[in-house]
Amino acid sequence: MGESLSQRLQHPRRSLGDRHRSQAEKFLRLSNQGEGEFSVNIQWAEQNARQALLHDFTHPENWRMLAKIKVLLADDIGIRALLSDLFAVLGRDPEYVSQLEDVSLLDVGSELLNAALQNDHLDSDIWIQSFDASDVDSFVERFLKLDLSDPRCNVLFGRRLERLWDIAGSDVCIHLGKVLLSHRPQNYEMWTNLGRAHERMGDYDQAWLCYDQAQSYAGHLTVRDDFKERMESHFDGNSSVAWSRPEISVRKDFLVTMEKLSTRFSDSVIDTGASNEEVHVDQSGDERRLENMLKNGDFSSAFFLSRRLVTSGEMWAKEYLEASKLALEGKDDVIIP
Structure with missing residues (x-):
């Protein structure tokens, strides 16, 4: 393949x-x-x-x-x-x-x-050699202003963020990693890094969600399945409650958070509710928003919204999920001047 x-x-x-x-x-x-x-x-x-x-x-x-x-x-x-x-x-x-x-x-x-x-x-390995701990704040400030939708820029700053982890710490890098992915959710390398970070912190629901995103985009990976095996092995005989993947509500909250992040450079107005708990399913309204997002080129926003809807059992949104994934993949087609 x-x-x-x-x-x-x-x-x-x-x-x-x-x-x-x-x-x-x-x-x-x-x-x-x-x-x-x-x-x-x-x-x-x-x-x-x-x-x-x-x-x-x-x-x-x-x-x-x-x-x-x-x-x-x-x-x-x-x-x-x-x-x-x-x-x-x-x-x-x-x-x-x-x-x-x-x-x-x-x-x-x-x-x-x-x-x-x-x-x-x-070269991220050379770049990090000249990086000083005092530069973290300025890097974060610059990072949050970037349009990271260019696929090469997204990969480059993902690699830099990976090298920065030991200096800046997980609290900073996890947030920046999610910002990075809100621009280009097909960056499975960063999803995997976030999954590992959450797993180290014992935040297993978030770890599974990140590994799931990585494996969904890169079929050759087994990070979600490997994590599931580790968790089942860890809980086997050590707890009266077996480990299970996150509940639907947790997955929806996760996707709402990513959806909100993805609208920072979006031309489409998206109202996901005052809080994650207040998200309601309105097929006609959600379908109009998805159509508007795809029309405006807000493919990341369409991806996270449609995936949330599919996760909620709204299978009509699967068509929009596939369309947004294809559109995101198409944006990776680089033309050299």
Whole structure:
């Protein structure tokens, strides 16, 4: 079975990225040496550089290679688009590039790109080495303002959050993890991390809910089933009450919380009630809201609302659940400038 787009994004193929970058370097060298037609060689170089970046957006050399080729092609529009794309991945405002519309990026584009890569490293292991405990508050403040719907940005900040756990602690990181997932619920890697954190804390209902989300999105995982086995083994003979998965009301409350978080950047107005306990099922009203969410591109909100309704036994919402999942998967289709 082939990997889904979300699975490929979660695990960048460094070997394929390196291979395509090597090919790009070869064709770039041929074009500079005047061997063969320049236009043919440079086109092959650009095509391979794009493939390298598509397979592995976490390697800074893949960004630098494509930028170098665009400068050689005098592609001012292309270097602007590439810089905007990098800013989106790093969680920066791409509008910063538009402020340079009167400046030729053929002259300074590579310099700006290099500065961004050096100051905000794409490798999370390198990034965390320069992180200080005093930076936690500023990181949280920045994190909560980000639009993390870009799939690569979502994966990148998920990896950073994973490295930050020992410094910032579970209280901070669990909340930020849920914010991250409210933008892109198919990030099964973060669901798994949240499940483990809740399990360590003894919050088994929340752990199961997170593992369930992870396994629902990534069928190759068995984290929910493994957790169930651990819990049954733990309770077997140690308690008069056998462990059971969370009640429907707990699952609904969990999904309402995620639904509310997902509306932070939403254009759709969603009223989930004054409190989690006051959520009522109104098929006509909920169906209109789901249609409105999908129409406005608020796929995460539609996902959590429809899943809550299905959990409540409203099977008519299953159609909307599948539609929102397909739409979210479609947003993972990355186009390299």
